[in-house]
Amino acid sequence: GLRMAKLQLTHLFASSVDEALGSCSEQAFCDGFNLPAEHAQVLARAHQQATDKLRGNALAELNLISDEHGVDAALGRLDSLKAERPLLPDGSRCLVAAPKESALMLNEAAQPARRRHVQAMRSALEQIDQENAELERQLAEQRAVLQAVTAEVGACSSTFQQTAEACEQWRDGLRAT
Structure with a gap:
């Protein structure tokens, strides 16, 4: 020694x-x-x-x-x-590494874990993109249904309005006679 x-x-x-x-x-x-x-x-x-x-x-x-x-x-x-x-x-015994070497060795040792993490993040992002696309498709379908219902309600409202006016006229006509 x-x-x-x-x-x-x-x-x-x-x-x-x-x-x-x-x-x-x-x-x-x-x-x-x-x-x-x-x-x-x-x-x-x-x-x-x-x-x-x-x-x-x-x-x-x-x-x-x-x-x-x-x-x-x-x-x-x-x-x-x-x-x-x-x-x-x-x-x-293990070799003594310089601080710079230690950082490089740690970085190299961490690479596989980093790659797995990046791959997991990419997979999660891809899944989110797929879910988002599905939600966009469902939203478009619901929008179309909502527009159809709105148009039908509008048509019914117009028909209801015409019927109400016709009833008013009929009642007014009955009173006058």
Whole structure:
């Protein structure tokens, strides 16, 4: 966990420092001064001490920077987050997704339900359209029946009016005689 991550970080850093320091070998360093051979051994030892000191200082700086920035605490939080991930059937843990990835995965997972919902809404709308068409047809039929009844009532009213007038005239005619 935390200890392993810190060791890996330190190892990677130390390897990088060693690679940088190794870019100038002891022999190349000594050759660069063009000194007599008897001084080469002292120069080689100075090179070794300097590289050892640089390596030690770089690792000490790494530890200091790690402490200042709370790397141990951050790695601890990462370990706890990693431990909280659900276990998969194969014993591994679920991958941690970035917020954007999570949103995409949720969206993708919701697509089948959305499609079913859209299809259900389309079916409901189609059914409503069919029911509406049937109601429109029934309304047109009822309108025609109502118009026929209105025309018949109008005709009856006219006939009734004529009959009433004829009765009035007949009664008036009987009174006059």
